[in-house]
Amino acid sequence: MTEPDAEAASGALLNRTKQGRERILCAIREAAIAEFSRHGFKGASTKAIAERAGLTKPQLHYYISSKEELYEELLYSVLNGWSDAFTFDADSDDPKTVLSNYVRKKLDYALDNPGLSRIFTTEVLGGGRSLGKYWPVAVKSTQQKVDLINRWIAEGRMRQVDAKLLLMQIWGMTQHYADYGVQVHVMLGLAPDEPIDRAPIVRELTSFVLLGCGLAPD
Amino acid sequence: MTEPDAEAASGALLNRTKQGRERILCAIREAAIAEFSRHGFKGASTKAIAERAGLTKPQLHYYISSKEELYEELLYSVLNGWSDAFTFDADSDDPKTVLSNYVRKKLDYALDNPGLSRIFTTEVLGGGRSLGKYWPVAVKSTQQKVDLINRWIAEGRMRQVDAKLLLMQIWGMTQHYADYGVQVHVMLGLAPDEPIDRAPIVRELTSFVLLGCGLAPD
Amino acid sequence: MTEPDAEAASGALLNRTKQGRERILCAIREAAIAEFSRHGFKGASTKAIAERAGLTKPQLHYYISSKEELYEELLYSVLNGWSDAFTFDADSDDPKTVLSNYVRKKLDYALDNPGLSRIFTTEVLGGGRSLGKYWPVAVKSTQQKVDLINRWIAEGRMRQVDAKLLLMQIWGMTQHYADYGVQVHVMLGLAPDEPIDRAPIVRELTSFVLLGCGLAPD
Amino acid sequence: MTEPDAEAASGALLNRTKQGRERILCAIREAAIAEFSRHGFKGASTKAIAERAGLTKPQLHYYISSKEELYEELLYSVLNGWSDAFTFDADSDDPKTVLSNYVRKKLDYALDNPGLSRIFTTEVLGGGRSLGKYWPVAVKSTQQKVDLINRWIAEGRMRQVDAKLLLMQIWGMTQHYADYGVQVHVMLGLAPDEPIDRAPIVRELTSFVLLGCGLAPD
């Protein structure tokens, strides 16, 4: 299955607009995402990455310094993408607004960047050895959300949920659309490269989460 | 991280009770689960499996015929385990009972067999090439659940949800506790090999799902 | 192709009449002939020999001391068989009689013991490293025949041929029915395990050789 | 024994004249011929081929894709060489001319390409599994020769021989000089790498065949 998503689309766009070196780096990035997300760090081969990028192996090594560095670059780009995307809105203090925005953004990221999302999953599956520096950040960022939710609960604006588990459940449901993309396609009766219609998913997911939090969806 | 779960526990138990060949086969199984679940099929090495099982590579090949066969055996054992575990109760026609039992069984499987669960995840991540025969079964089994849920909805016993998406969301949330075990541990402030206390998770998850379906939890 | 010849036939017979150890040694011999004749010494595997003989590898090694010794035993049994069979009749001094008997015996051996014959061929193909002791014997035995033929020529009882080359040509033509058995079957339109009707071959071959020597066939 | 023949000679020549890649491919070809012809497909090792070609094993695999492909390439090059060489002259309808040319060409091929010739022999000895596509071609080409010979016989221009067996006997006698090269050297009292003087062999062989066909040699 080729990536029928924003990763490839933006790649294609860049291929047309950028020049030379940039173009190649972009192709390498795409190829690396495809291979690492399918086979994990150990299982991916530089040969496959090179071929997918239309390069020979020595050519690839001209642009990257090592397989590991290429991998970690991608991994950090996921982490950065997430820390940008997965903040609670600062503009609003309304649980319904904040939570539904959060769900939507998380799902958008998964559907727009399934490859990158899956790379993070393979890393976690493999034990998360490269994530040492990430965990404290993630924990802190989670704790902030937990604190906010707990305040809402204390203020009686939300059902009494375990905030940490709530966040995990949202994570699980949204990440699922990236990690289990193949199964989702099968279950929805879609061809492997047919794009998923995300509107109904966003709707269902939001209602589900809000109701689960004791909030009435619109 | 060694498996802090029923897989290892039962393995250890068997190691003490079973004899010779059985013991070794069991050690190989455990080792293979550990390696495949961490690195996927391509990324796992028979050397690592052999060492983890306390064998040399040629010794390993005395007991198994090939890496691929060993892998597929494990994969099928997940699929069989699932088709056993993830049926809706036939005894009950009560949405609340059926759904909360389903959620609990699904979560139990993930927490009791995280390694096997993750092997399935790596397979799906890799494109699910070995799952050709499985999809039709999975689709059919899902459809039966969807039909039942839709009947409940038609009978006004449940909120009007998209049954397929509901099942996916349950899948995502429960599977998360296997695939993202490492992250879950970090977030809950547990040591890597500390067991997860599943009671609160079951409670939260069940309430969450029932409320999300418009059913009042007990 | 299983051997449709005296080797197998006598093997089967022995299997019924001999007991235990003898029977097994016989099965090993047959199996070894089949494997060595197909793949040569290096290419044959003790596993294949053991399986063909209905034994396990350790069982096989209980009866033989090494692959090499088993091979050399067979090789020497060819050499002995040949030194027995391929003498010129001492009873007759008639070129026609002697040569036609020789041709017939040589062909009979090839058709009755194709496996053994082919083992010798694989050995020669491989450089004949194990044949160091054999060559002097063969040379001497050949020289005797050459001397006799030269006498016949000197006496005007035969056309003036190069005796050595004559013997080689006979060797080539008869050995061909063992080494190229597969091709012979194809060319004669026979199924792989169908026996070759040797009468016409003997007839043609004899006439051919006698005419080639300037002798009138009967 | 190194190849004391045109294969090696031309190889050596090319080694001096060709450049880089060509030179290496040539060395690989020579090495592969030497190893496969000695030990057959199963018995030959890529390590030995690599060493003989002055390469390491990974280096070898830079130039070839697999042992099997290398082998089949050589095998097909024999088959092609033969289908070129072993046609009956179209220019002549004279049995004597046609047959003696055929004998000479067949012998030349065997003496010029003993290694390649022997590879075909090892393949036939091993059962000819890779020759499925070749047999029909060979049968057809043989049948054409048989038809011609039978016409000559019908026209009274040749002794009444079994044409198929005649062709086999020619095959056996000529192929013998490749397959049994080692024995031929021993019998003729030549050192292993001393070239065979082919003139007397051609002369004897031709007379022998013509007389065997009831034709008077010149």
Place this chain on the structure above:
DNA sequence: GATGAATGAGGGTTCATTCAT
């Protein structure tokens, strides 16, 4: 920049043989 070539380690697997039992 880009290419052909090389390299040493390691991939999965089979080898002939030996050794307890």
Place this chain on the structure above:
DNA sequence: TATGAATGAACCCTCATTCAT
């Protein structure tokens, strides 16, 4: 005798990387 198991070498091949050019 016969079996399950082990062993160390060797099998064919691919790996990530480097180096001339």
